[in-house]
Amino acid sequence: MGEKKKKHPEFDQEVERLLFTKKYMDIVIKASEMDEESFRSSFKEALEGMDFKDSSFSYMNMLTNANLLQRTQEEIRNLKKIYNKPYFARVDYKREGKDQEEILYFGKASLFDRETQDPIIVDWRSPIANLYYDGRLGDVQYEAEGEVYDGYLSLKRQYIMEDGELEEIRDVDLTTTDELLQESLSGSSSNRLTDIVSTIQEEQNRIIRADLNKPIIVQGAAGSGKTTIALHRISYFIYTYQEHFRPEQLMILAPNNLFIDYISEVLPELGVDRILQTTFIDYVKSCIGKKIKLRPPSEKLMGFINHEYEDPEMVQWLASFKGSLEFKEIMDAYLTDILETLLPKEDFYLTEKFKLYTAERMEQLIKREYTYLPYYRRIEKVKEVLQNYVRTEKKTLILKVEKFYDHKLDKALFNSNLDPAKRKSYVTKAMDKKDELVNEIMRESRTAVNAFIRKLPKHTLFYYYEQLVTDRERFAKYAKAYLDDYQIRYFINHQIKLHKQKNYELEDLAGLLYLQHNLFGIDKDLRARNVVIDEAQDYSYFQLAALKSALETDMFTIVGDLAQGIHSYRGIQDWNKVKEEIFPRAAYTTLQKSYRTTVEIMQAANDILALLPFELPRVEPVVRHGAKPRFVEWRESDAKMVAVMAQDIEKLYADGRKTIAIIGKTEKECGKIESLFRKHTDLSVQLLKENEEINQKDVVIVHAQLAKGLEFDAVLLCALDEVYTETEIDVKLLYVAMTRPLHHLSFYGKDHTAFLLGHVSEGLVELSDQAGQAELVDQVDQVDQVDQVN
Numbered sequence: 001m002g003e004k005k006k007k008h009p010e011f012d013q014e015v016e017r018l019l020f021t022k023k024y025m026d027i028v029i030k031a032s033e034m035d036e037e038s039f040r041s042s043f044k045e046a047l048e049g050m051d052f053k054d055s056s057f058s059y060m061n062m063l064t065n066a067n068l069l070q071r072t073q074e075e076i077r078n079l080k081k082i083y084n085k086p087y088f089a090r091v092d093y094k095r096e097g098k099d100q101e102e103i104l105y106f107g108k109a110s111l112f113d114r115e116t117q118d119p120i121i122v123d124w125r126s127p128i129a130n131l132y133y134d135g136r137l138g139d140v141q142y143e144a145e146g147e148v149y150d151g152y153l154s155l156k157r158q159y160i161m162e163d164g165e166l167e168e169i170r171d172v173d174l175t176t177t178d179e180l181l182q183e184s185l186s187g188s189s190s191n192r193l194t195d196i197v198s199t200i201q202e203e204q205n206r207i208i209r210a211d212l213n214k215p216i217i218v219q220g221a222a223g224s225g226k227t228t229i230a231l232h233r234i235s236y237f238i239y240t241y242q243e244h245f246r247p248e249q250l251m252i253l254a255p256n257n258l259f260i261d262y263i264s265e266v267l268p269e270l271g272v273d274r275i276l277q278t279t280f281i282d283y284v285k286s287c288i289g290k291k292i293k294l295r296p297p298s299e300k301l302m303g304f305i306n307h308e309y310e311d312p313e314m315v316q317w318l319a320s321f322k323g324s325l326e327f328k329e330i331m332d333a334y335l336t337d338i339l340e341t342l343l344p345k346e347d348f349y350l351t352e353k354f355k356l357y358t359a360e361r362m363e364q365l366i367k368r369e370y371t372y373l374p375y376y377r378r379i380e381k382v383k384e385v386l387q388n389y390v391r392t393e394k395k396t397l398i399l400k401v402e403k404f405y406d407h408k409l410d411k412a413l414f415n416s417n418l419d420p421a422k423r424k425s426y427v428t429k430a431m432d433k434k435d436e437l438v439n440e441i442m443r444e445s446r447t448a449v450n451a452f453i454r455k456l457p458k459h460t461l462f463y464y465y466e467q468l469v470t471d472r473e474r475f476a477k478y479a480k481a482y483l484d485d486y487q488i489r490y491f492i493n494h495q496i497k498l499h500k501q502k503n504y505e506l507e508d509l510a511g512l513l514y515l516q517h518n519l520f521g522i523d524k525d526l527r528a529r530n531v532v533i534d535e536a537q538d539y540s541y542f543q544l545a546a547l548k549s550a551l552e553t554d555m556f557t558i559v560g561d562l563a564q565g566i567h568s569y570r571g572i573q574d575w576n577k578v579k580e581e582i583f584p585r586a587a588y589t590t591l592q593k594s595y596r597t598t599v600e601i602m603q604a605a606n607d608i609l610a611l612l613p614f615e616l617p618r619v620e621p622v623v624r625h626g627a628k629p630r631f632v633e634w635r636e637s638d639a640k641m642v643a644v645m646a647q648d649i650e651k652l653y654a655d656g657r658k659t660i661a662i663i664g665k666t667e668k669e670c671g672k673i674e675s676l677f678r679k680h681t682d683l684s685v686q687l688l689k690e691n692e693e694i695n696q697k698d699v700v701i702v703h704a705q706l707a708k709g710l711e712f713d714a715v716l717l718c719a720l721d722e723v724y725t726e727t728e729i730d731v732k733l734l735y736v737a738m739t740r741p742l743h744h745l746s747f748y749g750k751d752h753t754a755f756l757l758g759h760v761s762e763g764l765v766e767l768s769d770q771a772g773q774a775e776l777v778d779q780v781d782q783v784d785q786v787d788q789v790n
């Protein structure tokens with residue numbers, strides 16, 4: 001808490017202000033829990049001893065203001081959440097043309113004086129909070145509701161609070177770097193994402209607040225805050241449009257359930273915990289509403305890594321083709337033909353005599369008027385039209401029939417030339433005929449529409465999909481514009497094989513979703529109005545296009561990093577294409593600065609990044625130094641290597657590192673690491689699986705692909721049997737693994753080529769076991785001491 005820090009000349013005043021704010025919150029919260037009368041009577045008591053200078057916050061005003069009792073449950077919940085840290089910053093601001101300076105305190109919710117409407121706490125998402133995020137001291141501007149306000153910023157202050165007590169205040173001026181950011185980055189990772197509202201950087205703030213009526217695509221380096229920013233943008237969206245959208249109408253698509261668990265902590269903090277959080281696979285499953293057997297999603301990636309395929313180029317080609325916009329075009333052509341099969345070929349009759357609706361008119365309805373509906377809904381609409389028509393026409397028809405026969409009867413009855421016997425028979429016949437026809441109309445009016453519609457084809461989603469992808473002739477008809485004979489054969493054979501196993505693969509889901517949407521529609525509750533896609537580089541173009549169609553909106557926030565595109569064989573290779581061909585309204589922006597890790601670790605990761613066959617800018621770390629990454633060479637047994645790792649891990653814990661991960665290249669390798677650890681060490685380890693939650697206390701063992709998006713205080717990369725080669729996939733996996741730590745990175749392997757470390761130009765500490773284990777441990781100690789001095 002440091003006495004020195006408390007010496008800020010305005011510390012006491014700020015303590016008083018904090019007390020006042022909390023008291024005010026107490027009252028508001030209490031009021032919401034009481035009825036009006038008991039509130040009034042206990043009110044005086046609540047305020048005893050309070051004496052805040054600012055007279056605008058008159059307590060008597062509060063007393064008389066019944067509005068105080070009318071806060072919504074939501075507001076009260078938010079106030080309770082921020083009680084121990086009601087605000088994190090303040091600015092003093094004078095708007096041009098005004099006499100008085102405003103003092104604004106920013107927090108994670110807002111609180112107003114009910115009488116004067118003066119803000120006590122201003123929500124960080126309000127437009128004026130830009131003064132804090134973007135404004136330098138001096139002349140500033142901010143925009144609210146289309147108007148630009150000029151003014152002068154004379155103070156920017158940050159608060160550090162612990163358990164509701166003010167610990168420290170700091171004034172940010174032109175010269176000081178953002179100490180709060182540095183401090184927050186040097187902290188520990190908790191295996192959970194945290195909110196960054198008090199340290200959001202200008203470039204990040206711009207993305208959070210970018211035009212909410214437009215999609216946005218963000219290419220951001222590893223650790224640049226993409227996930228964090230995407231979640232803050234959702235929070236900002238909900239705040240801005242709280243009257244128009246409910247949180248349930250928004251959706252986050254995360255790469256897997258582990259990741260959902262990882263981000264879950266930050267969501268309530270940001271007030272967005274009620275939004276739909278799911279994965280693409282689960283989302284499509286819900287849309288389809290039927291069980292579907294899916295091959296393991298990372299099977300193909302593992303196949304590539306382990307060189308399992310005879311013809312990897314074709315496997316890669318097929319995966320990328322199924323995710324391409326050409327495949328979507330094939331589906332579009334196929335859908336056009338499906339529509340033809342759904343058109344009624346005959347006119348609609350009630351009994352065989354009365355034509356009520358022509359086939360031509362029904363075709364017009366289906367093809368022109370109901371184009372906004374999925375095909376099978378259009379048929380339902382036609383059915384409704386026919387039913388309505390029958391309902392109204394039925395009476396007219398019956399009247400017509402009755403009139404016709406009544407006229408005949410009249411004629412017969414009044415025809416004096418007829419002999420009475422004949423007349424009788426004629427009349428009886430006519431009356432029977434009339435009854436028969438009326439009954440027939442009555443009867444058919446109940447059944448004819450159903451019978452008519454039943455004649456139209458009715459198939460399932462899977463039927464339609466298989467009809468396209470496993471019927472060679474049909475597929476060739478649509479695909480020949482894009483594919484050669486060999487490709488068509490390869491495609492069909494692959495799909496037939498899958499079909500025989502009653503299996504689908506991830507790459508089929510875009511097509512299935514697209515067909516589902518066009519043929520049957522997506523449940524309204526699943527049609528999110530605004531979507532965040534994280535790790536979007538692993539999506540295919542068709543996946544994005546299918547989502548956009550299914551959701552009937554382009555309101556997407558898409559964040560990703562091509563450098564981490566380990567599924568690029570099926571995924572995106574170019575954001576430009578996403579923008580031009582799928583989201584033409586989108587803004588595109590990049591984040592090059594990385595906040596997660598140290599300069600030393602990022603330098604090494606950048607050297608690995610440079611091995612990729614395409615140009616990517618080096619990532620700029622925010623200036624924060626730490627220990628150099630270390631390579632520990634171990635040629636002896638695996639058991640000994642693990643023992644050294646365990647010793648290092650104990651030291652890391654002793655140094656205050658809380659979350660530690662061992663990253664292996666594949667699931668299999670990690671399984672081996674786990675069993676070695678269990679056999680030869682006392683450490684408590686958790687082998688991480690996709691549907692698990694991270695156990696905070698264990699050392700996590702995780703394969704590189706699953707580690708994507710996560711972060712840990714310290715990361716130990718381990719290569720027993722599986723080394724990283726210079727192929728694109730391996731380089732990306734290695735890069736992903738190396739960018740996970742906040743503070744510490746070590747490599748353990750038989751040779752430094754196992755991690756391509758020959759390409760790391762400088763700043764690597766290499767240790768070897770040549771001298772035996774004891775000396776190695778000694779060397780490790782020495783290096784650590786040097787690091788600590790650094």
Ligand SMILES: Nc1ncnc2c1ncn2[C@@H]1O[C@H](COP(=O)(O)OP(=O)(O)OP(=O)(O)O)[C@@H](O)[C@H]1O
Binds near residue numbers: 201
């Ligand atoms: N402005 C900030 N203030 C404090 N911490 C920040 C800031 N921006 C990012 N961070 C921290 O940096 C780390 C990386 O953020 P995040 O996981 O959102 O990055 P990312 O771009 O999604 O990374 P990756 O691509 O590796 O998954 C997190 O610990 C986050 O809290």
